[in-house]
Amino acid sequence: MRYISTRGGLAPLPFSDTILMGLAPDGGLALPESYPKVGRAQLDAWRGLSYADLAFEVISLFADDIPAADLKDIVSRTYTAEVFGSADITPIKRLHDGLVILELSNGPTLAFKDMAMQLLGNLFEYVLEKKGEQLNIVGATSGDTGSAAEYAMRGKHNVNVFMMSPAGKMSAFQRAQMYSLMDANIHNLAIEGVFDDCQDIVKAVQNDHAFKAKYKIGTVNSINWARVVAQVVYYFKGYFNATDSNDQKVSFCVPSGNFGNVCAGHIARQMGLPIERLIVATNENDVLDEFFRTGVYRPRASSETYITSSPSMDISKASNFERFVFDLVGRDPQQVRALWAKVDSGEGFDLSAKLAEVRERFGFVSGKSTHQDRLDTIRRVDAEDGVVVDTHTADGIKVARDVRQPGEIVVCLETALPAKFADTIVEALGKQPPRPAGFDGIEDLPQKVTEFGANAVGEVKAYIERALSA
Ligand SMILES: Cc1ncc(COP(=O)(O)O)c(C=O)c1O
Numbered sequence: 086m087r088y089i090s091t092r093g094g095l096a097p098l099p100f101s102d103t104i105l106m107g108l109a110p111d112g113g114l115a116l117p118e119s120y121p122k123v124g125r126a127q128l129d130a131w132r133g134l135s136y137a138d139l140a141f142e143v144i145s146l147f148a149d150d151i152p153a154a155d156l157k158d159i160v161s162r163t164y165t166a167e168v169f170g171s172a173d174i175t176p177i178k179r180l181h182d183g184l185v186i187l188e189l190s191n192g193p194t195l196a197f198k199d200m201a202m203q204l205l206g207n208l209f210e211y212v213l214e215k216k217g218e219q220l221n222i223v224g225a226t227s228g229d230t231g232s233a234a235e236y237a238m239r240g241k242h243n244v245n246v247f248m249m250s251p252a253g254k255m256s257a258f259q260r261a262q263m264y265s266l267m268d269a270n271i272h273n274l275a276i277e278g279v280f281d282d283c284q285d286i287v288k289a290v291q292n293d294h295a296f297k298a299k300y301k302i303g304t305v306n307s308i309n310w311a312r313v314v315a316q317v318v319y320y321f322k323g324y325f326n327a328t329d330s331n332d333q334k335v336s337f338c339v340p341s342g343n344f345g346n347v348c349a350g351h352i353a354r355q356m357g358l359p360i361e362r363l364i365v366a367t368n369e370n371d372v373l374d375e376f377f378r379t380g381v382y383r384p385r386a387s388s389e390t391y392i393t394s395s396p397s398m399d400i401s402k403a404s405n406f407e408r409f410v411f412d413l414v415g416r417d418p419q420q421v422r423a424l425w426a427k428v429d430s431g432e433g434f435d436l437s438a439k440l441a442e443v444r445e446r447f448g449f450v451s452g453k454s455t456h457q458d459r460l461d462t463i464r465r466v467d468a469e470d471g472v473v474v475d476t477h478t479a480d481g482i483k484v485a486r487d488v489r490q491p492g493e494i495v496v497c498l499e500t501a502l503p504a505k506f507a508d509t510i511v512e513a514l515g516k517q518p519p520r521p522a523g524f525d526g527i528e529d530l531p532q533k534v535t536e537f538g539a540n541a542v543g544e545v546k547a548y549i550e551r552a553l554s555a
């Protein structure tokens with residue numbers, strides 16, 4: 086399996102090089118030359134597998150330059166009941182109205198990002214040992230990628246993490262999770278602005294090829310292909326958990342912001358997983374919902390990005406969307422370059438002529454949720470099912486209920502636990518959300534974070550240089 090760039094400027098690379106690369110030199114995103122196909126016989130063979138064994142089967146289709154025994158060891162050490170709370174790793178809950186909730190947030194930082202980050206930590210360690218190299222991760226987070234990455238990488242001797250977050254925009258719990266880490270290889274940088282401003286700095290660093298090479302810069306955002314591959318696995322597991330036979334089809338409803346989660350669903354569907362529809366659920370930052378309704382992609386400026394009670398989705402320029410559009414335009418890198426030149430100029434683009442294909446060939450549909458919808462959904466699920474869901478999962482449940490068709494099996498992805506967003510849970514239910522053991526009082530711990538103003542690319546690079554030269 087070799088990897089190319091969505092913008093056509095990359096000589097095909099093996100997996101192990103691709104996951105250390107981050108953005109391709111042409112600014113594009115890595116994708117396999119073609120998606121591996123999974124037939125009925127494989128689905129039948131995979132249905133009863135443990136999560137770790139299923140992860141090995143799926144990931145080995147993509148990471149074929151890692152010896153099977155080594156990959157088996159990596160996934161077996163990653164997906165354990167100790168780390169993810171149960172032997173199933175991603176159990177399901179069925180709501181009274183038939184919606185299925187796929188639990189993805191039982192890992193160390195209580196969000197779905199752990200499903201991939203725990204793997205990346207072990208994959209990076211393995212690949213870097215083999216190459217005798219070090220990796221300096223420069224990442225951006227709206228609150229969950231950051232903590233998942235930092236908990237996966239902390240203490241690893243050949244990895245440093247420089248994580249940018251929008252100053253004051255995450256929940257107190259999310260800030261405490263990250264900023265209370267005192268590990269020497271973890272650096273938290275709070276940037277004036279929103280998540281997209283942090284991600285713009287990540288891309289500026291990635292596109293400074295001399296700096297990137299000198300300081301061995303990598304990324305753990307869903308820019309990194311390994312994140313997407315790891316996320317493909319739970320679509321297969323969720324399908325098997327939600328069905329009795331491979332004759333059935335399911336739809337997945339995905340609370341979305343940067344498009345990394347649902348992009349993995351798109352790839353699982355391209356591989357042959359019997360997915361009927363992929364339902365994209367946005368909050369008030371509805372750039373993706375607008376595209377899937379109209380075919381017009383109109384990223385918003387940071388000044389137009391709403392601060393909401395599902396803050397991890399407060400994103401107006403989804404970095405992973407480029408991977409889907411590459412497939413949508415027939416894998417034509419020239420078209421992708423032209424379209425993203427428009428995005429970079431703040432213009433956006435119109436693919437409304439392809440809307441029927443988006444829906445019929447690729448199975449996408451979308452919907453939107455607001456703060457009031459989140460409150461109503463949290464209240465209803467608590468009252469009717471005795472389950473407290475977080476605000477992002479509530480967005481997904483609301484949209485799933487809006488668009489579900491008769492007889493459709495809809496699996497809603499639980500993307501975080503409510504403990505991370507207590508203020509809105511208290512507003513909705515008048516009580517604190519359940520808090521898993523080990524997190525009591527984290528908001529009171531000392532915090533280590535460095536503050537930066539707006540447009541801080543130069544200052545961030547200088548900080549990285551000082552830290553790595555110390
Ligand atoms: C809790 C939560 N829900 C949903 C999302 C949206 O996922 P994606 O950015 O992959 O679309 C994120 C992060 O992005 C998140 O942290």
Ligand SMILES: N[C@@H](CCOP(=O)(O)O)C(=O)O
Nearest residue numbers: 226227228229230306307345
């Ligand atoms: N909501 C995310 C934003 C970044 O998403 P990623 O999948 O590209 O890492 C976060 O929690 O930081």
